Amino acid sequence: MDRYEQVIELAKRRGFLWNSFELYGGTAGFYDYGPLGSTLKRRIEQIWREIYVIQEGFMEIECPTVGIEEVFVASGHVGGFSDPLCECKQCGEAFRADHLIKHITEDADSLSDEELDNIIAKNSVKCPECGGDLGKTYEFNLMFKTQIGPGTGRKGYMRPETAQGMFVDFLRLARYYRDKLPFGATQIGKSYRNEISPRQGVIRLREFTQAEAEIFIDPKDKSHPNIRRFENTAINLYSDAAQDIGKSEIMTVREAVDNGIIAHEFLAYQVALVNHFLQRVGIAPGKLRFRQHRKDEMAHYAIDCWDAEILTDRFGWVEVVGIADRTDYDLSAHANMSKTELSIFIEYEQPKMVEKFVVKPNMGKMGPRFKGKAKVVAEALKALTAEELEKEEIKVLAAGEEFTVPREMVEFAQETIKISGETIVPHVIEPSFGIDRILYSVMEHAYDEEMVPSKESEEEAEDEARIVLRFKKEVSPVKVAVLPLLTRQELIEPSKEIAIKLKDKGLLVAYDDSGAIGRRYRRNDEIGTPYCITVDYDTLQDNTVTIRDRDSMQQVRAPIDTIDNVLYELVYTDRKFETAGKRI
């Protein structure tokens, strides 16, 4: 049993992850989050929100998971998110049809399926594997298609990423942020991709949770106002160059920027922020690296792109976050599609005075003379020089026709114009998180089997394994278990009272009075509960209980009346366990 199997087995058994639709045999690529999984996921998302929404100030929005066709035509997903596949009739191997004819045509990737078939037939392209005949080319689009409304209603797609919602809402967002760059918006939600063959459990799903931020910045200023926060943070970088020698390198953010390893300060800040987030939710720092996209794997419009990768036992390095400078690609694409300018007006610190040659055709005179052609003639005039405009009879070519314009119909002058700013299309910095993958990684990195001496077999000295999920206290689904030492009414009653007190403090509490105390400790270790409170007979004498620490199995004794505050501080602040009570 490898680590993956151990984690998945525990996850299934204890209510973290279940195969969806199991009752009906299940379907690949879908997972249910059970009671603990769902809670764990929410805790991870909550930390994400704390960092991106509260600290960074990128407000969260919520857009539909179904999108209309235009959105995904603009984003390129309708055309580009599918691949033309064609299969060998003999051996069944599937190939990218456009790749098969790359050596024959130049623009192979822009051809239709029919055109691809034609070229394949004309050049009698055969299966590269076995030489067999190739079948018809078909498009495999990775988006789930649906229909909006009844009948022949409008075409819709399940969104393959949450990002488009933020781009589509750009103008509204810009207004919300009062037209000041940089600003950003975030979204946490489900996205859908009809994967050809989803595998590897929760690593590749057909329905998955993304957390994305779209940060809009000034293309001419990619510094970050708060870079000092991370300047000296050391990060494990696996740059393009480092990949050539196959060894990542730990360096500070400042070094990475100064040496041009990360394209610019703003992107470097985002890389550092992701690093901070992943470690806070419990990813082992030694199993985390940032890999730069190679020149040939990066999207053509992107300036620089880094993937956060986490080392897992079975799958090796798994990509969990992508951080990219996508330039103005997305906004420009939607601007073209929607025929709406998606830009921001940036005011200069000092208005610029610009000398400009201005041509002012007198439309009141030109209109009657040139009728319907007046507009094109006027446009043509604007392109002329002062010298040409000074002639008595101005000859101008417009719409393939020569027109003669009398001098008095057009004025021109050298003018000084005040320009107080300019319109720019912001660049987009996009950190995009795969929450499901992060959740699995958090579980795997938290999973630990520890050998502890067994009480019973002292002579044989047979140790037994203690399974512990060493979650960060912040992310553990259950924060504290309350356990009467024995199943006796006089201990049960005060235990339940303590549980209520802790719930009132907002802590997720488990109460358990079945079985021997040791068994209950182990049950809670297995789901990563950081603290157990035990009520014993001393409690009835002096109103104190024991608090047991999951990682060290040490106990302290603390009074009941402040137990809720103590637990809260242990879980959510830096308060040390040793300070929680008297060491036993």
Added chain:
RNA sequence: GCGCCGAUGGUCUAGCGGCUAUGACUGGGGCCUUCCAAGCCCUAAACCCGGGUUCGAAUCCCGGUUGGCGCACCA
């Protein structure tokens, strides 16, 4: 999508033509129990689905579903 290998209580598993289908752990109820999976009693719980072969199928064959691995794919 192709190829190879698997699928038995909640979990892990035995069985490989002839049962009332092993066993362990877990779960529930009870007894006992003063701090790390103790003991005793009781109890619940499974042959992935559909066809076929056979007197008889958990077992053999075919198809499907599903899981793992390899290939392809992975904006």
